[in-house]
Amino acid sequence: MSLWRKSWLECRPRVLLTAALWVVTSAGTLGLFGMPKISRDPIPFWNVYILTLAGVVAPLVAMILAGSGINSQTASGVLRGTHPSTHFMLSLPVSRRRSLWVRAALGGLLLLVFVLLSVCVVGFLAPIRGAEIPSGRIISAIPVVLLSSYSFFGLGTLLYTWLDELWGGTIGMAAVGFLCGGFVSVSEEVGVHIPVGLADLPWPVIVVYVAVGLISLGGANIVVERKEY
Amino acid sequence: MSKLDIEISGLRKSYGGVHALDGLSMSVPSGAIAGFVGLNGAGKTTTLRLLLQMARPDAGTASLLGLNALHAGESLQIRARTAFVPEKKDFFPYMNVGEVIDFTKGLYPKWRADLETRYLTEFGLKRPQAVTQLSKGALAKLHLLMAFSRGAELILLDEPTDGLDPLGVDIFMQALVGLVAESGATVLFSSHRLNEMEQVADHICMIHQGRSLMNGGLDDLKASCRRVVLLFQNDAALVAGEFKAFGTVKPDGRTLTVFANGTAEAVVKKGGALGAKSVDVQPVSLREMFLELVQRNV
Amino acid sequence: MDFRLNPNSGVPIYLQLMEQVKHGIETGALQHGDQLPGIRKLAEVIVMNPNTVAKAYRELEHEGYIEVRHGAGAFVTGKLNNQEVQDRMDRARPIFETAVTQAAALGLNDEEIRRMVEAELQKIEFRKGASH
Numbered sequence: 001m002s003l004w005r006k007s008w009l010e011c012r013p014r015v016l017l018t019a020a021l022w023v024v025t026s027a028g029t030l031g032l033f034g035m036p037k038i039s040r041d042p043i044p045f046w047n048v049y050i051l052t053l054a055g056v057v058a059p060l061v062a063m064i065l066a067g068s069g070i071n072s073q074t075a076s077g078v079l080r081g082t083h084p085s086t087h088f089m090l091s092l093p094v095s096r097r098r099s100l101w102v103r104a105a106l107g108g109l110l111l112l113v114f115v116l117l118s119v120c121v122v123g124f125l126a127p128i129r130g131a132e133i134p135s136g137r138i139i140s141a142i143p144v145v146l147l148s149s150y151s152f153f154g155l156g157t158l159l160y161t162w163l164d165e166l167w168g169g170t171i172g173m174a175a176v177g178f179l180c181g182g183f184v185s186v187s188e189e190v191g192v193h194i195p196v197g198l199a200d201l202p203w204p205v206i207v208v209y210v211a212v213g214l215i216s217l218g219g220a221n222i223v224v225e226r227k228e229y
Numbered sequence: 230m231s232k233l234d235i236e237i238s239g240l241r242k243s244y245g246g247v248h249a250l251d252g253l254s255m256s257v258p259s260g261a262i263a264g265f266v267g268l269n270g271a272g273k274t275t276t277l278r279l280l281l282q283m284a285r286p287d288a289g290t291a292s293l294l295g296l297n298a299l300h301a302g303e304s305l306q307i308r309a310r311t312a313f314v315p316e317k318k319d320f321f322p323y324m325n326v327g328e329v330i331d332f333t334k335g336l337y338p339k340w341r342a343d344l345e346t347r348y349l350t351e352f353g354l355k356r357p358q359a360v361t362q363l364s365k366g367a368l369a370k371l372h373l374l375m376a377f378s379r380g381a382e383l384i385l386l387d388e389p390t391d392g393l394d395p396l397g398v399d400i401f402m403q404a405l406v407g408l409v410a411e412s413g414a415t416v417l418f419s420s421h422r423l424n425e426m427e428q429v430a431d432h433i434c435m436i437h438q439g440r441s442l443m444n445g446g447l448d449d450l451k452a453s454c455r456r457v458v459l460l461f462q463n464d465a466a467l468v469a470g471e472f473k474a475f476g477t478v479k480p481d482g483r484t485l486t487v488f489a490n491g492t493a494e495a496v497v498k499k500g501g502a503l504g505a506k507s508v509d510v511q512p513v514s515l516r517e518m519f520l521e522l523v524q525r526n527v
Numbered sequence: 528m529d530f531r532l533n534p535n536s537g538v539p540i541y542l543q544l545m546e547q548v549k550h551g552i553e554t555g556a557l558q559h560g561d562q563l564p565g566i567r568k569l570a571e572v573i574v575m576n577p578n579t580v581a582k583a584y585r586e587l588e589h590e591g592y593i594e595v596r597h598g599a600g601a602f603v604t605g606k607l608n609n610q611e612v613q614d615r616m617d618r619a620r621p622i623f624e625t626a627v628t629q630a631a632a633l634g635l636n637d638e639e640i641r642r643m644v645e646a647e648l649q650k651i652e653f654r655k656g657a658s659h
Binding site for chain 3: 260261262399402403406407409410411424427428429430431447448451452454455493497508509510511512513514515516517
Binding site: 005009010083085091 | 278281282283284285301305306308309311313315317318319320321322323324328332333335336337372
């Protein structure tokens with residue numbers, strides 16, 4: 001059994017939580033698409049959905065999937081300090097970086113699945129409820145949600161490597177709340193034109209998101225080597 | 230026995246101004262079963278953590294299996310040939326016994342499936358049992374199974390018998406001597422069960438307040454340590470001062486007990502010179518040796 | 528042969544093991560050609576350090592009590608160091624018989640008698656050490 005399988009077993013409860021979130025948001029959104037007023041002119045509602053997804057739900061899921069990891073080998077739940085099994089893990093012939101990156105790669109892959117399912121299932125199933133979303137709008141929403149969720153995933157990876165489950169989680173969730181406010185102000189900035197396609201996002205926002213994600217991952221890479229257990 | 234599998238020199242580590250290790254030096258020859266003895270907080274767990282790169286020392290050097298334990302790349306090579314049982318016996322809570330075994334097995338090409346099967350039976354462990362359902366003793370047993378089955382050349386055990394019942398301790402000790410006899414592995418194990426340690430260890434590393442108190446072959450230590458009981462005509466306290474230089478002196482009525490480390494001969498001579506009525510030289514157990522040395526260094 | 532070792536007596540275990548093998552030869556419990564258990568087997572049975580068993584076997588071989596044949600195991604040679612030693616022990620036996628019987632009559636128990644013998648040996652050893 002490889003490190004990948006261990007990471008999967010570790011992620012499993014988080015995947016369940018993610019799946020539950022996905023079912024609730026997707027089913028809820030599809031349900032609302034059935035309302036006559038919305039299905040007649042579905043684009044504004046679709047925009048609000050993508051905004052919520054990119055601004056709140058996907059970052060939340062990113063934080064959930066980035067959790068646990070090398071620091072606290074727990075499957076889920078709040079935990080102070082380092083889980084006792086960490087010492088066993090660190091005694092094995094696996095470098096800390098490898099542990100970190102395998103776990104992060106798996107979490108990142110699961111996040112990609114969540115984003116694709118959230119955008120595509122709702123977008124392409126909307127006609128069933130009588131609402132037609134142009135496929136161009138569906139496809140162009142994907143990079144926006146990915147951009148937002150991966151920058152939070154990077155931040156989460158850093159926080160959970162550096163801090164324990166309790167503090168990493170608290171600060172991570174606070175960041176989601178605080179920065180999502182930033183996402184909404186982006187929409188104000190561009191006025192009535194809600195940013196649901198990459199072309200709608202102002203460049204500074206893209207740069208900030210990419211920078212936060214990359215710097216966080218680089219930080220996690222350094223922290224994991226320096227940390228004392 | 231000339232090669233050293235563990236070699237530590239001047240190791241220092243402090244946490245928030247408190248010296249956990251204060252210039253520790255110790256060594257364990259290849260093929261030895263070494264007992265790692267010390268009070269709680271003496272620095273045993275810190276030492277093991279530094280040896281496995283879980284934390285970095287402030288100063289000093291350490292090598293395991295001839296490789297630099299403080300170098301990241303060499304530490305990885307060391308860990309591929311080493312087994313470790315941590316102080317806190319726990320595993321990944323999202324796995325069952327079989328998954329823990331299979332995960333670890335995948336990292337050690339020399340895994341001994343025969344020993345795995347044998348210890349599963351002897352320790353009464355079942356593969357489908359969830360880790361979170363295991364008792365403290367069962368967790369310790371699973372750790373020992375993993376440590377003994379991976380074909381390690383160096384085995385580091387932090388309180389391996391903690392949580393084990395008497396039968397578990399017996400199986401552990403038997404497995405330990407059997408494995409060492411067969412594979413020639415080097416073992417360092419910390420424990421407070423000094424009687425049992427004395428039975429299987431042939432090397433002792435005794436530490437106190439982050440420093441080495443004693444480091445050497447158990448037989449040599451035993452040969453040099455003696456309790457000399459002298460009986461005098463009068464109150465022994467009167468002559469107690471004469472023996473202070475040889476070791477710890479305890480006067481009790483007319484008898485005087487001197488704990489002599491390599492000085493028994495001199496004590497006997499001095500006793501004769503001071504007119505002792507009788508002299509009784511007694512061997513000392515590891516436990517007595519330890520308590521004596523620790524009390525002297527308080 | 529049933530070995531009984533006391534790890535906490537303070538006497539090095541390899542010496543205890545050696546003494547018991549010698550005792551076995553002296554009493555006839557071990558005879559010429561008898562095979563001693565292998566190092567690993569004995570270490571497991573009496574739960575002691577295999578290096579210590581090996582050390583005891585090495586010393587016993589050095590003193591001529593046993594012979595270690597590679598791959599085959601350890602065998603009792605049947606002869607004591609030499610006939611001279613045997614003769615000396617025969618001559619000393621009555622002295623010990625008297626001493627031990629009288630000590631026991633005085634009410635000393637086995638352990639006390641053993642300790643006294645040990646203490647006397649120690650004195651001789653120290654005197655030897657001092658004269659060097």
